[in-house]
Amino acid sequence: MGNLTAGLNIALQSMLAEQGAIDTTSNNIANVNTPGYARQRVDLEETPPIQIGNITYGTGAQLKQVLSLRDSILDLRVNQETQQQGKLDSFLSSAQQIQALFNETSGTGLQSDLTAFFNSFSELSTNPSDLNLRQAVLTAGQNLASAFQQSSNSLANLQHSVDLSVTQSVNQINTLAQQIAVVNTQVAAAVSSGQNAGAFIDQRQQLINQLSSLVDVSEIDAGGGSLTLTTSNGAALVVGGQSFAWTTQADPTTALQHIYSQGSDITARISGGQLAGQLQVRDQEIPSLQGSLDTLAGDLSTAVNTQHQAGFDLSGAAGGNFFTAAPAGNVGAAASIQVAITDPSRIAASSDGSAGDNGNSNAILALQNQNFINGLTPIGAYAGLVFKIGNDVQSAQSNEAAGSQVLQQLQNLQGGVSGVDINEESANLIRFQNAYSASARVASVIDSLLQTTIDMVNP
Amino acid sequence: MSVRLNPNILPDLLTSIQESRGNLNTATQQLSSGRRVNQLSDDPSAAAQLVANHDQAAQDDQFLQNLSGLQSKFQVADSTMSSVVTLLTRAVSIGTEGANGTVSASDRQAIAGEVQGLLTQLVSLGNTSYQGAYLFAGTASTTQPFTLDPATQQVVYNGNGNSNAVALLNGASVKSNVPGSQLFQNASGNAMSALGDLYHALQTGNNIAGALSEVESALSEVSVQRVFYGNVLNQITSSENFLSQDKVNLSSQENTLVGVDPAVAATDLAQSQTAYQSDLAATGQILNLPSLLDFLVH
Numbered sequence: 001m002g003n004l005t006a007g008l009n010i011a012l013q014s015m016l017a018e019q020g021a022i023d024t025t026s027n028n029i030a031n032v033n034t035p036g037y038a039r040q041r042v043d044l045e046e047t048p049p050i051q052i053g054n055i056t057y058g059t060g061a062q063l064k065q066v067l068s069l070r071d072s073i074l075d076l077r078v079n080q081e082t083q084q085q086g087k088l089d090s091f092l093s094s095a096q097q098i099q100a101l102f103n104e105t106s107g108t109g110l111q112s113d114l115t116a117f118f119n120s121f122s123e124l125s126t127n128p129s130d131l132n133l134r135q136a137v138l139t140a141g142q143n144l145a146s147a148f149q150q151s152s153n154s155l156a157n158l159q160h161s162v163d164l165s166v167t168q169s170v171n172q173i174n175t176l177a178q179q180i181a182v183v184n185t186q187v188a189a190a191v192s193s194g195q196n197a198g199a200f201i202d203q204r205q206q207l208i209n210q211l212s213s214l215v216d217v218s219e220i221d222a223g224g225g226s227l228t229l230t231t232s233n234g235a236a237l238v239v240g241g242q243s244f245a246w247t248t249q250a251d252p253t254t255a256l257q258h259i260y261s262q263g264s265d266i267t268a269r270i271s272g273g274q275l276a277g278q279l280q281v282r283d284q285e286i287p288s289l290q291g292s293l294d295t296l297a298g299d300l301s302t303a304v305n306t307q308h309q310a311g312f313d314l315s316g317a318a319g320g321n322f323f324t325a326a327p328a329g330n331v332g333a334a335a336s337i338q339v340a341i342t343d344p345s346r347i348a349a350s351s352d353g354s355a356g357d358n359g360n361s362n363a364i365l366a367l368q369n370q371n372f373i374n375g376l377t378p379i380g381a382y383a384g385l386v387f388k389i390g391n392d393v394q395s396a397q398s399n400e401a402a403g404s405q406v407l408q409q410l411q412n413l414q415g416g417v418s419g420v421d422i423n424e425e426s427a428n429l430i431r432f433q434n435a436y437s438a439s440a441r442v443a444s445v446i447d448s449l450l451q452t453t454i455d456m457v458n459p
Numbered sequence: 460m461s462v463r464l465n466p467n468i469l470p471d472l473l474t475s476i477q478e479s480r481g482n483l484n485t486a487t488q489q490l491s492s493g494r495r496v497n498q499l500s501d502d503p504s505a506a507a508q509l510v511a512n513h514d515q516a517a518q519d520d521q522f523l524q525n526l527s528g529l530q531s532k533f534q535v536a537d538s539t540m541s542s543v544v545t546l547l548t549r550a551v552s553i554g555t556e557g558a559n560g561t562v563s564a565s566d567r568q569a570i571a572g573e574v575q576g577l578l579t580q581l582v583s584l585g586n587t588s589y590q591g592a593y594l595f596a597g598t599a600s601t602t603q604p605f606t607l608d609p610a611t612q613q614v615v616y617n618g619n620g621n622s623n624a625v626a627l628l629n630g631a632s633v634k635s636n637v638p639g640s641q642l643f644q645n646a647s648g649n650a651m652s653a654l655g656d657l658y659h660a661l662q663t664g665n666n667i668a669g670a671l672s673e674v675e676s677a678l679s680e681v682s683v684q685r686v687f688y689g690n691v692l693n694q695i696t697s698s699e700n701f702l703s704q705d706k707v708n709l710s711s712q713e714n715t716l717v718g719v720d721p722a723v724a725a726t727d728l729a730q731s732q733t734a735y736q737s738d739l740a741a742t743g744q745i746l747n748l749p750s751l752l753d754f755l756v757h
Contacts, residue, residue, distance in 0.1 A: 003554075006604060053724070058586070069739040096498075099497075099498060099499045099500060102499065103498065104499070104509055104510050104513070105496050105497055105498065105499065105501075105506055105509060105717055106497070109510075109512040111510045111513055111514055112513070112517070114514070115514045115518065116515070116518040118518075119517060119518065119520075119521035120626075122518070122521045122522070122525060122626065123521060123524065123525060123528075125525075125623065125625050125626065126525045126528050126529055126532075126625050126635060127528070127532075127590055127591075127592055128598075128600070128623070129592050129600045129601050130590060130591055130592065131589070132593075153613075176706055261550075272711075314601070315487060321481075352598070352621065354597070354598040354599045354600075354619055354621065355598075355599060355600055355602070356592055356593075356596065356597070356598040356599055356600025356601060356623070357598035357621060357623065358598075358623045358624075358625070358635075362624065362625075362626055362632075365626055366516075366626070369630075379510060379511060379514045380511070382510060383507040383508070383511055384507065386499060386503075386506055386507050386510050387499075387503045387504060387506065387507035388503075389499055389503075390499025390500045390501075390502075390503030390506050390507070391503040393498070393499065393500035393503075394501075394503055397500060405472075407477070408470060408471070408474060411465070412464075412465040412469065412470075412471070413465070414465075415465030415466065415467050416462060416463045416464055416465045417463070419464060419465050419466045419467050421463075421466035422466070422750045422751070422752065423466075423750055423751040423752075424466075426750065426751040426752045426755060427751060430755060440536075444598040447636075
């Protein structure tokens with residue numbers, strides 16, 4: 001058989017539990033716009049019943065725990081997709097600058113100078129001994145040379161600025177890794193003392209998501225609520241409460257910053273996030289374009305020089321180099337190409353030594369249609385370069401567009417699990433309020449019953 | 460139980476607005492630039508073909524410019540040849556006069572003097588230059604081709620027998636000069652030596668008829684050679700027509716590659732405007748939807 005005091009206890013305990021539920025609802029509503037917040041839910045449970053005689057009485061309800069609702073697999077997938085998007089975004093932002101340098105649709109690029117160079121020989125062939133036309137050939141050659149130099153320098157400048165961004169990204173990664181290590185300790189401490197670690201986990205997830213936009217992150221559950229973070233290739237970032245700072249150091253030959261983790265060079269092993277996109281532009285895209293430009297400039301100057309040497313200048317002397325000789329293996333040819341002669345009469349337009357012969361000028365002009373640059377004409381090789389630049393941007397753009405849809409879907413799923421819904425919280429608030437009021441009413445009834453009882457024995 | 464939806468719909472709404480805003484920008488850019496391809500990435504393969512197209516068009520321009528220069532040069536050469544014909548005709552005419560047995564010795568000397576003058580003129584015509592280059596020196600265009608020895612009235616050719624070819628489209632070329640030796644010292648009719656011989660014959664009175672027939676065959680040879688200029692000027696005109704047509708084709712190819720159909724672009728613009736506006740309207744309505752809180756009464 002029950003007693004009134006027990007009933008009063010049940011009512012009070014219920015009020016406490018509902019109060020906890022109202023607190024949680026209030027916290028959910030307060031954090032409706034907090035990034036990374038996962039909604040919380042209260043678990044209410046029956047307290048253990050008591051047996052009096054052969055009757056079992058319930059003893060009320062209590063607040064068992066407050067749970068953060070998140071789907072850790074979904075969180076992982078969001079982070080992975082974020083890494084992919086970070087890489088594509090940072091690649092695109094640089095690649096779009098590259099394509100602006102060669103935007104032939106608006107007349108920017110090498111085509112006009114390349115064509116004008118050969119056209120100057122075409123015009124010279126109409127009057128090979130004319131010094132004005134010869135001067136025009138030198139000018140066209142100089143224009144072409146400086147167009148090569150400018151393109152090459154612009155690429156080098158872009159590479160340099162991306163290099164600075166690499167260092168900044170590494171610094172950001174280090175800062176985030178430190179913060180994650182601190183929060184990791186807090187999670188572990190909360191878990192070991194049996195407290196609700198939800199708020200710390202929210203914070204940690206948010207930091208890991210930020211880190212994912214910078215670099216590829218692989219999460220390993222280290223037990224006890226603690227996480228170990230490495231790159232997908234195993235370079236350590238955070239282990240328990242310890243973070244591992246990465247360092248950068250300039251490569252002695254390229255002067256570009258290489259990334260070191262605990263003494264080993266991990267530059268080539270970064271596969272995701274903004275940092276990977278930056279490295280892709282810096283270490284692959286730009287060097288590949290520079291290589292193509294160098295081949296074009298180097299092979300062109302070698303072919304023109306060879307043909308030029310086969311001819312004779314205005315005074316009948318054998319021709320020399322028209323352009324400065326290309327460096328060995330064409331390395332840096334585009335940046336260093338220059339017209340080697342300054343005297344227009346030194347142009348070897350003649351193939352037989354007579355001043356008015358245009359045979360050699362015609363032969364140099366004919367190079368325009370010869371496939372001597374990796375099996376392509378000069379303009380063909382350049383068109384190939386233009387195609388590659390545009391195509392790289394286009395494919396990154398379409399990957400980025402597809403990826404961003406995937407990411408948004410994943411984020412919607414994540415929001416479905418963890419997002420705070422004001423309608424839901426409002427309904428819960430009413431539910432908990434009603435329960436609280438009812439319990440309070442019960443307490444008040446029991447109070448009056450107790451009063452009645454006391455009055456009964458003590459008139 | 461149904462799947463719980465993401466209560467935060469804002470990202471979806473914003474993405475949709477951003478997307479239609481992007482379409483609107485693209486449509487505006489296409490319409491204002493008249494181009495479908497404004498960045499290499501809009502159509503990499505069209506951009507690469509555009510490079511070749513522009514290269515070819517600029518080459519055509521250069522060929523046209525070359526042809527127009529050659530045309531002027533050939534016109535000068537042709538009018539020089541015309542003067543030579545007039546000059547030789549005059550030589551035949553006065554030579555015939557001198558060959559007449561009734562002409563006195565002193566008159567013959569006077570005619571010989573005029574022939575000498577004609578020879579000097581012929582040499583000077585043979586040394587005509589155009590834009591600083593001798594027209595009839597072969598490819599030795601900086602060397603004065605003909606020099607007259609005043610003592611012997613013999614003309615020496617200092618040029619060479621070569622000619623240049625100026626490249627045109629698709630490997631075609633046009634010959635850009637005829638050597639003076641071929642024009643004026645041809646084995647079939649040597650104008651220079653014919654006048655020299657006529658001068659000597661008139662002076663001495665010997666074999667005037669023989670010298671006269673030399674001049675006549677030189678005259679006919681010069682007329683034959685002159686045909687080259689007429690032909691080459693015709694060739695230039697037809698090449699110019701071809702190149703102009705090629706430029707029209709290239710320009711239409713460029714339009715196909717990167718141009719935009721104005722009607723399509725205008726429709727795109729109208730569509731993307733409508734889409735953008737309806738996205739904004741929808742977002743405004745959705746954001747103004749009431750929540751349960753608005754219906755809970757104390």
